[in-house]
Amino acid sequence: MSEILDEGPFFHGTKADLRVGDILTAGFRSNYRPEVVxxxxxxxALLAGAGLAAELAAGDGEPRVYEVEPTGDFENDPNVTDKKFPGNPTRSYRSTEPLRVVREVLDWPRLTPEGLQDWRDRIAALRAEGTDEIIN
Structure with a gap:
């Protein structure tokens, strides 16, 4: 396991409508590459990072950010750690163990419509190049 840089709080962005105490688990289709389970x-650990994930997530629901707590071991996200950026500047993590929803965060930084479109364009360009593996 990689060195963990944060002790929290941690955040998860999604379009799912969750409640305090809900458990999030692996084993579902990716929000960004639906062909991948x-x-x-x-x-x-970055509120803005979870907000971006919420904005880019698949589905028609409202983007939401939740404070979560890992229920087991976790590691630096290797999709962005060292593979793309030295260290873990995005403070991104992953776990095979569930996350528990602590609360919904209502005051997270939202992207402008132009900023959101810029991100969608970047992802489309990565996919066109076949280098979208950093998009979970």
Missing amino acids: MNHIYFS
Whole structure:
């Protein structure tokens, strides 16, 4: 396991409508690549990172950010750690163990419509190049 840089709080962005105490688990289709079933559940110590994940998640629901707590071991997200960025500047993590919802965060930083479109364009460009493996 990699060195963990944070002790929390941790956040998870999604379009799912969750409640305090709900458990998030791996084993579902990726929000970004629906052909992939995820072996991990992903989260961040950065509120803005979870917000971005919520904004980009698949589905028609409202983007939501939740404070979560890992119920077991977790590691630095290797999709962005060292593979793409030295260290873990995105403070992104993953776990095969569930996350428990602590609360919904209502005051997270939202992207402008232009900023959101810029991210969608970047992801589309990565997919076109075949280098979208950093998108979970």
